[in-house]
Amino acid sequence: MNFSVVGSQFFPLLINGLALGFIYVLISVGYTMVYGVLRLINFANSEVFMLGTFATVIISRTVFKFDINSKPSHGMKLILVLLCCLLASMATSGIVAVLVELIAYRRLRAKGTNRLGSLISAIGTSIVLSEGVRLLSHSLPVSNPRVLSKFYLFTIHGVGLRIDQFLVIVAGALFFFAVDRFVKVTRIGKAIRAVSMSEENSRLMGINLNRVISITFLVGGLVTGAAAFLYETVYETTVFNVGFNLGIAAFTAAVLGGIGNLRGAFYGGLTLGLAEEFFSAVLGTQWKEITVFVVLVLVLLVRPNGLFGEAIQQSRV
Amino acid sequence: MINLRDKGAELWEGWNRPKRVAFAFIVVFGVLLLPYAGNFSFTNILNTPISSYQAILVYPVGMYILMALGLNIVVGKSGLLDLGYVAFFAIGAYTAAIFGTKTHLNIWEILPIGMGFAMLAGVLLGLPTLRLRGDYLAIVTMGFGEIVRIAILNTNSVGGPNGIPGVPNPPPIFGQSFDLADPAHFFWIVVAMILLVIWMVRRLSVRRPGRAWEAIRQDEDVAILMGVPTLRYKIWSFSIGAAIGGAAGVIFASQQMLVAPQTFTFNVSVLILSCVVFGGMGNIWGVILGATILSYFPERIRFISSARQLVFGLALIITMNLRPDGLLPRKKREHLSQEERDEAKSAKAALKLAKKTNREAVN
Numbered sequence: 001m002n003f004s005v006v007g008s009q010f011f012p013l014l015i016n017g018l019a020l021g022f023i024y025v026l027i028s029v030g031y032t033m034v035y036g037v038l039r040l041i042n043f044a045n046s047e048v049f050m051l052g053t054f055a056t057v058i059i060s061r062t063v064f065k066f067d068i069n070s071k072p073s074h075g076m077k078l079i080l081v082l083l084c085c086l087l088a089s090m091a092t093s094g095i096v097a098v099l100v101e102l103i104a105y106r107r108l109r110a111k112g113t114n115r116l117g118s119l120i121s122a123i124g125t126s127i128v129l130s131e132g133v134r135l136l137s138h139s140l141p142v143s144n145p146r147v148l149s150k151f152y153l154f155t156i157h158g159v160g161l162r163i164d165q166f167l168v169i170v171a172g173a174l175f176f177f178a179v180d181r182f183v184k185v186t187r188i189g190k191a192i193r194a195v196s197m198s199e200e201n202s203r204l205m206g207i208n209l210n211r212v213i214s215i216t217f218l219v220g221g222l223v224t225g226a227a228a229f230l231y232e233t234v235y236e237t238t239v240f241n242v243g244f245n246l247g248i249a250a251f252t253a254a255v256l257g258g259i260g261n262l263r264g265a266f267y268g269g270l271t272l273g274l275a276e277e278f279f280s281a282v283l284g285t286q287w288k289e290i291t292v293f294v295v296l297v298l299v300l301l302v303r304p305n306g307l308f309g310e311a312i313q314q315s316r317v
Numbered sequence: 318m319i320n321l322r323d324k325g326a327e328l329w330e331g332w333n334r335p336k337r338v339a340f341a342f343i344v345v346f347g348v349l350l351l352p353y354a355g356n357f358s359f360t361n362i363l364n365t366p367i368s369s370y371q372a373i374l375v376y377p378v379g380m381y382i383l384m385a386l387g388l389n390i391v392v393g394k395s396g397l398l399d400l401g402y403v404a405f406f407a408i409g410a411y412t413a414a415i416f417g418t419k420t421h422l423n424i425w426e427i428l429p430i431g432m433g434f435a436m437l438a439g440v441l442l443g444l445p446t447l448r449l450r451g452d453y454l455a456i457v458t459m460g461f462g463e464i465v466r467i468a469i470l471n472t473n474s475v476g477g478p479n480g481i482p483g484v485p486n487p488p489p490i491f492g493q494s495f496d497l498a499d500p501a502h503f504f505w506i507v508v509a510m511i512l513l514v515i516w517m518v519r520r521l522s523v524r525r526p527g528r529a530w531e532a533i534r535q536d537e538d539v540a541i542l543m544g545v546p547t548l549r550y551k552i553w554s555f556s557i558g559a560a561i562g563g564a565a566g567v568i569f570a571s572q573q574m575l576v577a578p579q580t581f582t583f584n585v586s587v588l589i590l591s592c593v594v595f596g597g598m599g600n601i602w603g604v605i606l607g608a609t610i611l612s613y614f615p616e617r618i619r620f621i622s623s624a625r626q627l628v629f630g631l632a633l634i635i636t637m638n639l640r641p642d643g644l645l646p647r648k649k650r651e652h653l654s655q656e657e658r659d660e661a662k663s664a665k666a667a668l669k670l671a672k673k674t675n676r677e678a679v680n
Contacts, residue, residue, distance in 0.1 A: 041455065107638050116398070117641040120594045123587055124633030131627040248459070248583075255456050286471050293460030297446075300457060304449050 005281045011159040013277045019165040019234060021273025022172025026227035027250035028257075028265040029179055030097070030220035036196035036260040037216045040115060043122040044100045046247025047129035048093045048221050052228025053238035054133065055092035056085045057144045064147075072149035081147050085232070090225035097221025098214055100125050106210065134240035141239040144232045168230045175226050179219060180262055192216050196260060245289060249276070252296050258306030267307060271295070325602070326648070348508055352501035371500040375572055377612035379507035380565050385592040385608035386514045386601065387561030392590065393599035393647070394518075394527065395554040396534030397447070398455040401462025402589050404442075405435040405559040407581035409566020411469065414481035414576045424487035424571045428564060435563025439556035447551045462586050470578045480577025484570045495571075503572045510568070514561055515601055521557075530554055534599075591633060597643030606644055 006013070027049055034042040060066045064081050066073075073081060104121040148167070152160035183189035191212045194202040203209050231246070232238065249272060257268025272292060279291035299307060329337065355370040384406060391399045412431035416422050422430075446457045470478055486495045487506075495502050521527045529550040532540035540547050570576045588611065596607020614632065618625045636644070 103634065108641050111641050114598070114642065116392070116590075116594045116598065117637050117643075120591050121634050121637035123591065124630045124637065127630030128627055128634065131624070131630060135623060135627065244583075248463075252456060252460070255453060287467070290464050290467050293457075293464050296460055297457055300449055300453055301445050304453065306453075 003282060006278060009281060013281055014274070015159075015161060015165055017274035017277035018270065019168045019273070020277060021270035022168050022176075023227050023231050023234075023246075023269075024250050024253045024273050025176055025266050025269030026172055026223050026230070027246060028254035028269050029176065029262065030224040030227075031251045032254040032257075032259050032262060032265040033179075033183075033192070033216050033220040035254070037192060037199075037213055038105065038109075038118075039260075040105070040118055040122070041251065042100070042217075042220075043119065044104060044126040044129065045097070045220070045224060045250075046243030047126050047133075048097045048100065048243075049224050049228050049231075049246060050130060050133065050238070050240065050243035051096050052089040052093035052225040053144075053232050053242055054137075054142070055225070056089045056229050056232040057142050057238055059085050059088040060145055060147055066145035066147060068143065068145055070145060072146050074149070078148065082233075085147070086226065086229045089229040089232075090222045093225030093228060094218050094221035096129070097217040097224070101214060101217040105213075130240050130243070137240055139240065141237055144236045144238065146236060148233060164233045168234055171226070171230060175223055176266055179223055180266075182219065183262060188212070188215055249292050252292050256296055256299055256307055261306070264306055271307070323648070345508075345512065349505060352504050369500070371504070373613065373616050375500045375503045375507060376569060377616070378609060379504055379511070380569055381589065381592055381612040382605050382608040383507060383511055383514065383565045384562055384589050385596070385604045386511065386518065387558045387565070388589050389593050389599065389601070389604045390518060390521075390530075390554055390561070391558040392593050393604065394522070394534065395530035395551060397551060397554065399458045399555075399558070400455045400583075400586055400590065401458035401460065401465075402558070402562055403581045403583070403585040404458075404462040404465040405438060405562030406566040406569070406585065407465050407469065407578075408435045408438050409563030410570040410576045410581070411475060411481070411566075412563070413567040413570035414484045415475065417485045417571065418481060418483055424485065424567065425490075428567050431567035432560040432563045435566070436556045436560040439559030440552055443552040443555040447548060447555060459583065459586070462581075462583060466578055466581050466583075469581070476577075478578060480575060482575045484574050484576060486574065487571055500572070503568070506568060510564060511605075518601055526550060526553055595633065595636060595643055597645040597647060599647035600643075600645050603643050603645030603647070610644075 027045070030045045030048065031042060034040065034045070060081060063084065066081075072078075100122070104125040105118050108118045108121060148164055150162055150164055152162055153166055154161060183192055191202070191207050192215070194205065194207060195209065195212050195216075199209065202212075250269070253268040253272040254265045255268070256272060257264025257266065259265075272295065275295045276288055276291050279295075280288035283291070332340070352371045352374055384402065387405075388399060388402045391397050391402075409431040412434050413424065413427050416427045416430060417424065442458070442461050446454055449457065469475055475481060489495065495506075529540070529545045529547075532543065532545050533547050533550060537547055589608075592608035592611045593604050594607075595611055596605065597603025611629075615625050615629050618628055640646075
């Protein structure tokens with residue numbers, strides 16, 4: 001226990017927490033959107049994220065020939081590389097998410113089965129994806145070469161804002177804003193909201209259910225892919241099971257804010273990112289993973305529907 | 318799709334008591350002889366390439382069946398999604414390890430203590446969380462499983478990452494000793510526990526708790542309106558399931574003689590849940606079948622060692638797509654009232670009689 005660290009390291013912890021928090025926000029958007037339409041935990045979302053991180057690494061390594069020793073780039077090339085990595089990561093994650101829906105959910109949904117059946121097939125998909133990547137990468141962690149040189153934008157009293165953290169915070173906020181607008185304003189967003197209110201009624205209103213669900217997975221996947229790219233920019237390494245802990249944390253964040261509720265994912269993600277940084281500074285990093293759950297249990301005890309809750313239908317297994 | 322469960326149930330209902338008892342005895346006897354089934358040349362295929370067949374029968378097969386039956390009470394009977402079942406297994410195993418190495422109690426004396434601790438953990442976890450619904454419960458139980466594992470990992474007095482070695486084997490009963498060299502004896506203990514659990518679940522299912530669980534599973538709001546004290550029965554379901562997990566943990570620790578935190582990961586919870594859903598939630602025989610397949614199959618395909626998890630995942634996807642309700646799904650009795658069932662029964666009897674008279678007339 002070391003409480004003095006909170007005082008002395010307040011701003012660095014705050015910035016780290018925000019950066020981590022925005023990554024959580026983007027991943028939990030993937031969970032919360034799928035949950036909104038299907039009322040299912042998409043267990044394969046962590047693998048969607050993992051494949052996004054690998055796409056980023058592969059593009060910067062093979063297409064742009066970066067390696068561990070190469071110098072960070074700058075100028076127009078930097079922007080080009082970053083954009084390509086981002087697009088590749090988003091495209092991979094988006095496509096994988098849609099495929100996951102086709103393989104793990106669609107047939108089971110057509111048969112009108114219980115929810116746990118889909119849960120198990122999603123777990124199966126998740127195992128297949130992560131094991132496939134494990135075999136291809138020989139279980140070894142893969143490092144992402146440094147494309148963006150990590151300089152401090154400014155420092156005040158020794159507290160600096162690093163460029164990659166700045167990028168995560170800004171891009172995270174932008175992506176979240178974009179998804180939020182997409183769901184709130186567009187016609188398809190309206191259809192998604194309708195399906196999440198009532199599947200049956202929206203079908204009666206002439207909404208193509210399968211199409212809406214596919215689009216939901218696609219949007220969730222794209223945002224998760226963006227999160228994967230941002231994660232690689234900050235942490236610069238990936239491994240076949242990178243999605244596991246991040247996925248659990250992001251889902252927890254979604255639940256924390258009130259799952260099925262986009263704004264909830266936003267506040268939940270930030271709360272969790274900050275809580276994790278501060279608690280692990282006080283308690284020691286080995287307890288970092290526990291703080292996620294302790295925060296969750298405490299919040300649910302006080303507010304059973306999440307912080308910014310939305311009443312969730314009773315689940316029937 | 319052929320419906321094995323209905324065929325089996327039909328056959329069973331047609332038998333009288335002595336026939337049923339005889340059948341049960343034959344099955345139990347056959348199961349008890351299973352450790353020796355790999356001894357013949359034509360059954361050699363049972364022997365798995367790396368670990369011995371007899372050892373596999375105890376862990377994972379026997380243990381997974383036991384735990385899947387325990388989880389089935391929580392998930393299958395009462396419809397509460399528990400993603401942290403491994404926590405109770407860990408609590409049982411660590412109770413056995415701590416009491417076994419630090420006190421003079423033997424494993425048979427520790428068994429009820431381990432079950433008690435697991436049950437206590439179930440109640441303590443259940444009291445606040447069982448008020449939550451559905452997926453919140455799932456995520457909180459998952460968190461609990463991880464909290465238990467990480468707490469063990471970070472606590473040096475229980476060995477931290479190294480675990481606790483030297484957990485004693487149980488003392489001999491009926492002159493049968495227990496040690497690692499002879500897993501068959503452990504297998505018989507596990508079978509005895511499984512039989513006990515099957516008996517308990519079957520009794521509970523037709524009595525008040527079972528009916529309360531069924532009501533909660535089908536519609537909790539209606540159950541509350543009908544005066545079912547739902548929280549109390551949910552906690553019962555949770556803690557009975559936990560106690561079975563704890564018992565499995567105690568036996569596991571004393572058979573392996575070592576407990577270490579890396580055994581108790583989230584994957585185990587997922588695997589046990591897969592056993593329940595894969596076999597057919599709520600149906601004991603389905604759950605046993607599912608657990609047997611899912612625990613034995615990965616060991617059997619160890620020869621493709623690196624890709625076996627991949628094949629396991631593929632098998633899960635394919636089977637769930639083909640049989641979404643599991644291999645042996647539970648009877649869907651909620652659609653039929655008692656009269657309708659009586660009617661169906663008498664119609665069936667009439668059909669049988671007609672066939673019989675028809676045959677006799679032909680002859």
